Each structure stands twice: as C-alpha cells, then as structure tokens.
Amino acid sequence: MNIQWYPGHMTKTVRMMSENISLVDVVVELIDARIPYSSKNPDIDNLAKNKKRIIVMNKTDLADPAKTEVWKKWFEAKGFTVILADAVKGTGVNKVADTARTLMKDKIEREKARGRLFVPVRAMIVGIPNVGKSTFINKTVGKTTAKTGDKPGVTKGKQWIRIKKDFELLDTPGILWPKFEDEEVGLKLAMIGSINDNILDTETLCTEYINLMMVVNPNFIKNRYNVEFDTIDEPHDVLEKIAVSRGFIKKGGEPDCERTAKIVLDEFRGGKIGKITLEMPEDIHEMEAKMVREEKEKKAKDAARKAEYKKKNNR
Numbered sequence: 511m512n513i514q515w516y517p518g519h520m521t522k523t524v525r526m527m528s529e530n531i532s533l534v535d536v537v538v539e540l541i542d543a544r545i546p547y548s549s550k551n552p553d554i555d556n557l558a559k560n561k562k563r564i565i566v567m568n569k570t571d572l573a574d575p576a577k578t579e580v581w582k583k584w585f586e587a588k589g590f591t592v593i594l595a596d597a598v599k600g601t602g603v604n605k606v607a608d609t610a611r612t613l614m615k616d617k618i619e620r621e622k623a624r625g626r627l628f629v630p631v632r633a634m635i636v637g638i639p640n641v642g643k644s645t646f647i648n649k650t651v652g653k654t655t656a657k658t659g660d661k662p663g664v665t666k667g668k669q670w671i672r673i674k675k676d677f678e679l680l681d682t683p684g685i686l687w688p689k690f691e692d693e694e695v696g697l698k699l700a701m702i703g704s705i706n707d708n709i710l711d712t713e714t715l716c717t718e719y720i721n722l723m724m725v726v727n728p729n730f731i732k733n734r735y736n737v738e739f740d741t742i743d744e745p746h747d748v749l750e751k752i753a754v755s756r757g758f759i760k761k762g763g764e765p766d767c768e769r770t771a772k773i774v775l776d777e778f779r780g781g782k783i784g785k786i787t788l789e790m791p792e793d794i795h796e797m798e799a800k801m802v803r804e805e806k807e808k809k810a811k812d813a814a815r816k817a818e819y820k821k822k823n824n825r
C-alpha cells in the first residue's frame with residue numbers, strides 16, 4: 511500500500527501553519543478518539559513548541575469510553591491538557607475558552623500587574639483532515655457573537671471569532687498531515703473513513719479491519735453479524751461468513767464480499783456496531799519500534815546503494 515498524502519503542498523502548509531501559530535497563545539489540536547495516536551500529527555509538537563497546548567479528543571460518541579479515559583490520562587501524563595468532545599452534539603466545545611485562559615493564567619496575571627486591564631487570549635484549532643475541525647468551529651460560532659474584523663498586526667484576511675470577551679479563535683483551522691510513513695496508521699485512517707476510499711480497495715481494507723477487530727473487539731463482530739470464529743482464523747474467511755450470514759450471495763452462489771465489506775465498514779464508521787477504539791497506548795511502542803526499524807532498514811539500504819554506486823564509478 512502506498513498512500514500519497516499532500517505532496518507539493520507540504521512546504522506551503524508548514525509555512526502557513528507556523529505563521530498562524532505565531533499569532534496565537536494556545537494551539538488546540540483535535541484528534542479522533544477512535545485512533546488517538548494515528549490521528550495525531552507527529553510534527554505539531556515541533557511547530558507549536560513554545561505554545562500552550564490543548565488536545566481535544568473528538569468523536570468520543572463513537573469511541574469506547576473506558577479506553578478514552580485511559581488515553582486522556584496518557585496524554586495528561588505527557589503534559590497536555592485534554593478535553594473530551596463530540597463536536598456534532600457540541601459536548602466539550604464550550605470548555606476550550608476557559609481551559610485556554612486557565613493555561614494562560616500566569617501571563618494574564620503578569621500583564622494585569624503591569625496595568626493592562628484587558629488581556630485577550632487567542633487560540634487556533636489544528637488537526638488532520640476529517641477529525642471534525644469545521645464542525646467544532648461551527649458549533650463554537652453558533653453559540654457566540656459575530657466574528658471580529660481584521661486587526662492591526664494580524665495577517666491580512668485573518669478572521670477571529672470572539673467566543674468570550676477575552677477569548678478569540680482563528681476562524682480557519684490549520685490542516686495537518688498524518689503520520690504518513692506508517693502503513694498501519696494509514697490503514698486505521700482509512701478504516702475510520704478519514705482518507706479517500708478510492709485509494710484502497712474496500713475488500714482489502716475491510717479484511718484488515720476484521721483482522722484488527724478479531725483481536726481488539728471480537729465479540730462486537732460475532733454479535734453484530736451472528737458469526738463464529740477463532741482469533742487464528744483467516745480474516746477474509748470471517749468476511750465470507752458475514753456475507754453468508756447477511757445473505758449477500760452473488761448469482762453463482764459465491765459470497766458477495768465486496769458488498770459486505772462496504773456495509774461492514776459503513777456500520778463501523780457510523781458507530782452502528784458499537785463504541786470502538788482501535789488502538790491503545792501499549793500498541794504505540796510496537797508501532798514506533800516498527801517505524802524506527804523500518805527507518806534503519808531504509809537508511810542501510812540507501813547506504814548500500816550509495817556504496818554500490820561509488821564502487822561502480824570508481825572502477
């Protein structure tokens with residue numbers, strides 16, 4: 511599998527992101543609660559190095575609540591302030607302003623001590639595509655007064671949404687790229703529907719999803735689709751069983767795996783199968799170790815290729 515994310519736009523994106531980040535006090539990163547690691551941008555730590563940070567675990571309505579709590583503690587232990595949200599319902603949306611001001615408390619007090627009466631706090635929303643940034647901002651705007659106009663010192667065209675008298679949000683979110691080196695991350699993003707389905711064929715993707723679910727949450731599959739299997743069974747066989755159980759049979763009597771795959775993925779994405787979280791903090795070490803291993807292998811291969819090239823040319 512080779513997923514091409516945003517070739518060509520990266521440099522521009524990074525430049526714009528740095529420019530916008532320089533205008534705010536707090537960076538609010540949205541991640542998807544179903545895949546908190548895979549939906550988190552790896553470079554934002556660097557881009558937002560000197561800023562206060564909030565992580566919003568969005569789409570909590572679709573994720574396993576107990577696992578969301580584990581992730582929340584995990585991020586908190588790393589020094590992040592975490593808000594749990596469901597941007598469609600609006601849960602958690604109104605916590606951003608107060609949380610941001612709490613994070614900026616020291617600066618606000620310092621400025622007030624210097625005689626400033628009004629110390630506004632500014633924030634921006636960032637996140638990979640489809641985590642719910644626009645929904646989150648719209649929900650916020652819905653509850654607030656009108657947008658503020660351009661201000662001196664602010665890049666032309668930037669609009670600020672005044673949420674409270676002393677808190678403003680940049681109206682356009684920063685779009686970040688996912689960890690595109692890792693195939694497992696790509697697969698999980700495709701499973702939740704965050705990247706274009708056309709890139710991967712649905713049957714392969716669904717087989718990978720079943721493979722993961724057979725370990726993470728086998729009973730959800732068993733109960734929803736009325737099928738039996740062991741963890742060691744082939745995931746594609748399970749897909750066939752689901753097709754049979756649902757009565758999706760092609761004319762010649764073969765199970766219609768493609769149709770089944772589409773429905774199984776749609777049901778997962780829509781939360782019909784249950785509240786599911788696809789990864790846990792303990793999986794990360796394995797994934798990161800794999801990434802490091804792959805990076806080392808790549809470097810070794812490059813070095814070997816270079817050495818080979820040198821040898822040939824010296825001859």
Ligand code: G4P
Pocket residue numbers: 568569570571572595596597598599637638639640641642643644645646
């Ligand atoms: P983005 O700006 O980060 O790219 O994401 P956007 O707000 O466009 O949201 C992407 C999809 O996720 C939308 O669904 C949106 O309704 C949904 N969404 C956002 N927040 C939540 C949440 O907390 N819970 C759930 N269940 N869904 C959420 P869509 O199917 O692409 O569009 P639509 O059907 O809403 O029109």
